[in-house]
Amino acid sequence: MLIFIIFLLGLAVGSFLNVCVYRLPAGESVVSPPSHCRACGVRLGPADLIPVLSYILRRGRCRACGAPFPARYALVELATGALFAWCFFVFGLGPGLLKALVLTSFLVVITLIDYDHQLILDKVLVWLAGAGVAINLSFAYAPLGGSFLALPVDPLAMLLGGLLGGGLLLAIALVTRGGMGGGDIKFAAALGLWFGWQQTLLALFLSFLIGGAGGAVLLLFRLRGRKDFIPFGPFIAAGAFVTLLYGPDLLAWYVGRFLGR
Numbered sequence: 406m407l408i409f410i411i412f413l414l415g416l417a418v419g420s421f422l423n424v425c426v427y428r429l430p431a432g433e434s435v436v437s438p439p440s441h442c443r444a445c446g447v448r449l450g451p452a453d454l455i456p457v458l459s460y461i462l463r464r465g466r467c468r469a470c471g472a473p474f475p476a477r478y479a480l481v482e483l484a485t486g487a488l489f490a491w492c493f494f495v496f497g498l499g500p501g502l503l504k505a506l507v508l509t510s511f512l513v514v515i516t517l518i519d520y521d522h523q524l525i526l527d528k529v530l531v532w533l534a535g536a537g538v539a540i541n542l543s544f545a546y547a548p549l550g551g552s553f554l555a556l557p558v559d560p561l562a563m564l565l566g567g568l569l570g571g572g573l574l575l576a577i578a579l580v581t582r583g584g585m586g587g588g589d590i591k592f593a594a595a596l597g598l599w600f601g602w603q604q605t606l607l608a609l610f611l612s613f614l615i616g617g618a619g620g621a622v623l624l625l626f627r628l629r630g631r632k633d634f635i636p637f638g639p640f641i642a643a644g645a646f647v648t649l650l651y652g653p654d655l656l657a658w659y660v661g662r663f664l665g666r
């Protein structure tokens with residue numbers, strides 16, 4: 406039951422993330438003006454803004470002019486709902502869930518904007534970094550009854566994570582001469598603040614794994630040519646999401662398996 410409520414919360418947040426993805430790259434406010442039809446400008450009422458359901462009831466069209474709304478809006482809402490439910494499944498109810506849902510929301514926005522524009526916005530990264538620092542510090546010092554994470558992220562680990570994440574991708578960018586963008590470097594640095602250095606290493610390792618597999622699939626099915634630019638941000642986000650959910654488990658397994666403890 407509770408997981409369904411978290412799923413509904415994800416649908417609602419996903420609806421807001423759609424607005425962010427559409428407006429932030431254009432330099433527009435995410436709160437005003439209120440949502441409107443892009444074809445005829447009619448303001449969307451509460452009945453038009455129920456995630457997914459409005460889309461189905463109105464058959465994906467504006468009630469005033471009949472212009473189609475992109476199906477992606479509803480898909481992003483559904484995906485956000487599913488990701489939120491997944492987070493709840495792993496973390497249960499508690500401060501860990503809050504942290505997971507905030508980071509997941511950022512990952513969705515960054516993935517979609519990078520996919521659309523091959524761009525990771527500085528203003529999003531500043532908010533991402535600030536939120537990570539604020540949440541980790543409040544968790545490190547608030548009396549929450551023990552850490553919910555196998556690896557608590559203290560300030561030193563955060564600092565090292567930021568330096569390691571940014572530094573590693575900067576080095577790769579220099580070696581590959583432009584295979585990695587400045588946005589990717591800053592994205593990795595901001596994630597380092599969330600994860601601390603151990604999980605940052607894991608997140609980036611997973612990003613390259615997923616990116617390699619994803620790139621191969623795109624080439625194999627000829628969705629992208631060999632010379633097409635494939636934004637790396639979505640793969641970093643995927644690696645970060647897996648690390649968010651399973652990072653402590655994966656690291657504990659690795660240490661136990663290979664470092665003999």
Ligand SMILES: [Zn+2]
Pocket residue numbers: 442443444445446447467468469470471472
């Ligand atoms: Zn319209």
